[in-house]
Amino acid sequence: MERPKLGRLATVAIVVGDYDEAVAWYRDRLGLDVVEDTDMGEGKRWVVVAPSSGAGARILLAKASGEAQQSRIGNQTGGRVGFFFETDDFARDHARMIAQGVVFKEEPRHEPYGTVAVFADLYGNLFDLIEPRKAAATKE
Structure with a gap:
C-alpha cells in the first residue's frame, strides 16, 4: 500500500485563557501577524497568528473550554x-x-x-x- 503524501504542518494550537490578551502578547512581544480572527459565535473565535514572512506553521490561539482544557493552559507539553x-x-x-x-x-x-x-x-x-x-x- 502506498503511504500518504502529506503537505507541510500548517497550524499548531496553543490553548489560551483569553483571546485578546494572547493576541496582544504574540503580536506585540513576538511580532507575529494576526492572519485570521473570525467570530464563530457563542464566544468562540478562530484566531491565527503567524510570522510576517509566512514561513513555517501558523499558531491557532484556542481559548480553553472546560476544566480539562483550562488545566492545560501554560503546560501543554x-x-x-x-x-x-x-x-x-x-x-x-x-x-x-x-x-x-x-x-x-x-x-x-x-x-x-x-x-x-x-x-x-x-x-x-x-x-x-x-x-x-x-x-x-x-x-x-
Missing part, C-alpha cells in the same frame, strides 16, 4: 519545550525580544545544532529561539 522559532540572527532577535518584555528562562547557549535559548509565553508555554548551525558548518 508537560514542562518540555514544545514550540521552536528559528532566526537567522540570534543576537538581534534575542535582544529585541528582551526589549519587548519576553522572559527568557536561561542564558543563550551553543549546541551542536545551533545557538538557542528557552523563553516562555504569557501563560508559561516553553519555546526555543534558535539560530540553526549553517549547513556548510555541519559538513566539517
Whole structure:
C-alpha cells in the first residue's frame, strides 16, 4: 500500500485563557501577524497568528473550554519545550525580544545544532529561539 503524501504542518494550537490578551502578547512581544480572527459565535473565535514572512506553521490561539482544557493552559507539553522559532540572527532577535518584555528562562547557549535559548509565553508555554548551525558548518 502506498503511504500518504502529506503537505507541510500548517497550524499548531496553543490553548489560551483569553483571546485578546494572547493576541496582544504574540503580536506585540513576538511580532507575529494576526492572519485570521473570525467570530464563530457563542464566544468562540478562530484566531491565527503567524510570522510576517509566512514561513513555517501558523499558531491557532484556542481559548480553553472546560476544566480539562483550562488545566492545560501554560503546560501543554508537560514542562518540555514544545514550540521552536528559528532566526537567522540570534543576537538581534534575542535582544529585541528582551526589549519587548519576553522572559527568557536561561542564558543563550551553543549546541551542536545551533545557538538557542528557552523563553516562555504569557501563560508559561516553553519555546526555543534558535539560530540553526549553517549547513556548510555541519559538513566539517
